[in-house]
Amino acid sequence: MEHALGVDLGTSNTVAILRWPDGRTRPLLFDGQPVMPSGVLLDDPGRLHVGRDAQRLAQADPARYEPNPKRRIDEPAVLLGDREVHTVDLLASLLAAVAHAAVEAVGHLPPAALTYPAAWGARRRELLATAVTRAGWPAVGPDGRGTKLVPEPVAAARYFSGVLRRPVPVGSALAVFDFGGGTLDVAVVRNEGTQFSVIGTGGVAELGGLDLDAALVDHLGRVIAAADPAAWQRLLHPSGAMQLRDRRSFWDDVRGAKEMLSRAAVAPVAVPGVEQHIHLTREELERLAGPLLRRGVYATAAVIRECGLRPDQLAGLFLVGGSSRVPLVARMLHSELGIAPTVLEQPELPVAEGALAELVA
Numbered sequence: 001m002e003h004a005l006g007v008d009l010g011t012s013n014t015v016a017i018l019r020w021p022d023g024r025t026r027p028l029l030f031d032g033q034p035v036m037p038s039g040v041l042l043d044d045p046g047r048l049h050v051g052r053d054a055q056r057l058a059q060a061d062p063a064r065y066e067p068n069p070k071r072r073i074d075e076p077a078v079l080l081g082d083r084e085v086h087t088v089d090l091l092a093s094l095l096a097a098v099a100h101a102a103v104e105a106v107g108h109l110p111p112a113a114l115t116y117p118a119a120w121g122a123r124r125r126e127l128l129a130t131a132v133t134r135a136g137w138p139a140v141g142p143d144g145r146g147t148k149l150v151p152e153p154v155a156a157a158r159y160f161s162g163v164l165r166r167p168v169p170v171g172s173a174l175a176v177f178d179f180g181g182g183t184l185d186v187a188v189v190r191n192e193g194t195q196f197s198v199i200g201t202g203g204v205a206e207l208g209g210l211d212l213d214a215a216l217v218d219h220l221g222r223v224i225a226a227a228d229p230a231a232w233q234r235l236l237h238p239s240g241a242m243q244l245r246d247r248r249s250f251w252d253d254v255r256g257a258k259e260m261l262s263r264a265a266v267a268p269v270a271v272p273g274v275e276q277h278i279h280l281t282r283e284e285l286e287r288l289a290g291p292l293l294r295r296g297v298y299a300t301a302a303v304i305r306e307c308g309l310r311p312d313q314l315a316g317l318f319l320v321g322g323s324s325r326v327p328l329v330a331r332m333l334h335s336e337l338g339i340a341p342t343v344l345e346q347p348e349l350p351v352a353e354g355a356l357a358e359l360v361a
Contacts, residue, residue, distance in 0.1 A: 003110035005102055006355035008152070009094060009128075010348070011070045011208060012181025013322060014038050014051075016098050017353040018105060025353055028101050035348055036097065038181075039067040040090045042080040048093040062244040066090060068210070071182040073124055088131045095135035111148075112137060113355035117178075118151040118187045119201045125149060150358045152178055152320075152351050153187035157196040159354030160318045166342065168315040173199065175304055175314050177296075177341065178351070179329060180321035182208040184296045188307045188314075202303035204295050209255075209323035215288045216254050216280065223278055224271055231273045246272035254280075261285050262325050286328045293329060297336045304337075311337040319343035320350050 004019040005028070014036045016028035027034030031052050041054035042064050049057055058065035064081040066072065069090035077084040099109050116128055128149065129140040138146035153176035161168045168174050170193045178185040184207045188200040225232040238247045250272055257267035261282045268277040304311055311317075319330060319341045330341045344350060 003106050003108075004356050004359050005098075005110045005112040006155070006352040006359075007095070007098055007112060007114045008155070008348075008352035008355070009070060009091065009114065009116075010038055010180050010321075011068050011183065012038055012210070013348060014094055014098065015348050015352040016102070017349065017356060018102065018110070019356050025356065027349060027352075028098065028105060030097070030101055034346075036094075037067070038070060038094055039065060040069055040080075040085075040093055041065045042083060042085055046083070048085070048089070050094050050097045058248065059245050061241065062248055063241075068182055069094070073127060088127050089134065091128065091131035092134035095131055095137060099136055109137065111359055113148040113150050113155075113359050115150050115152045115155050115351050115355050117183070117185050118153050118198045119185060119203070148355075148358055150355045151187075151198055152176075152185065153189050153198055153201075154196045155351045155354035155358065156318055156320050157189045157191075157354070158357035159350040160316060160342070161191070162357050163350070163353060164342070166316055168196075172315045173307065173309060173313070175300065175311075175317045177300055177317060177319045177324065177329075177333065178203075178321045179296065179319065179324040180208055181210050181323065184208060184299065186296075186300045186303045188303055188309065191315075200303050200307040202299050202306070204299050207292060207296055209258075211292060212258060212285075212289050212323065212326070213251060213255050215292060216258060216285065217251060219284065219288055220254065220269060220271075220278060220280065224274070228274055231271060234273060235271075258285060258326070262327055285326075289326065289328055290332075293326075293332055296329075297332050300333065301337060311339050314339060317341040318350075320347050322348045 006017045008015045018028050019025045030036035036051040039054045041049045041057045072087050132147050133139050140147050156176045157174050168191045170191050173188050173190045176187045184203045186203040189196045190199050238244045253270050257269045257280045260267040265282050324347045333341050
């Protein structure tokens with residue numbers, strides 16, 4: 001075996017897993033972290049910055065920052081500051097950063113498998129393949145040579161069966177609930193013996209962790225407006241760079257509080273321009289998220305049903321994507337479908353590692 005790289009280019013975060021020749025795997029680190037924010041910023045000279053560097057630079061000039069370029073895949077270009085940047089170049093800049101980190105780690109760019117949503121059509125896959133080439137990676141080849149494109153639920157199934165060693169017998173199927181920052185993708189994959197194939201897809205395109213954040217911001221906005229209407233108006237309708245920074249800081253703090261509530265019952269939220277923190281409780285999160293997540297549960301049941309299966313006929317229900325760590329997600333799915341989902345402590349990582357199994361030695 002040789003070095004190999006599995007990459008999950010996500011809406012909010014990008015993850016890459018490096019496999020060593022002895023079979024060991026470990027996350028590729030970006031600024032010392034296993035997850036790289038997928039944001040991209042265009043500076044004054046026209047250079048693109050990604051990840052945490054882009055986030056830091058956005059504090060000074062937020063209008064030049066696109067936090068979720070994958071969500072803009074159907075737009076030919078994105079306005080950053082006073083310039084339009086091709087969306088494919090935003091994606092290529094993220095892939096170039098992954099390549100740079102891989103070269104630093106092992107001295108060269110290893111063979112790579114890059115995941116994509118199973119519901120993406122040919123045009124979106126072609127844009128991703130173009131981004132691969134512009135990033136300096138080997139081109140995606142029709143015969144499997146070069147960079148390999150792998151459907152995300154297939155990669156998740158590879159992790160479920162190969163790394164977790166959960167049985168998915170030949171002919172049986174696994175449901176994958178991929179709840180990321182921008183979308184909820186649901187798929188059913190079948191073990192065909194030599195490979196996993198996608199037999200059904202669905203989900204809710206406009207439902208992701210960002211939408212949970214928006215519901216929390218709207219709720220907290222009513223609390224802030226009652227106590228300090230001027231402070232809320234500054235956050236709701238910012239004018240100038242300072243107020244734009246305050247708005248982004250507030251959204252980031254709400255997102256951090258949401259993540260904390262997966263481990264705690266109460267989380268503080270700092271409000272720019274207001275001396276005292278406000279608090280968000282897990283009860284509030286679940287009350288606000290419940291109606292949104294119910295759509296995801298119904299969509300999951302619909303995909304399974306359209307595949308001609310009952311939930312109890314599945315080999316498992318695997319939850320991946322950072323937003324699936326919200327405890328209410330697994331509880332609602334278990335209650336509705338009657339099967340206990342499998343969710344890991346770091347649900348961002350399995351798709352990237354599972355993609356490695358699709359690389360032929």
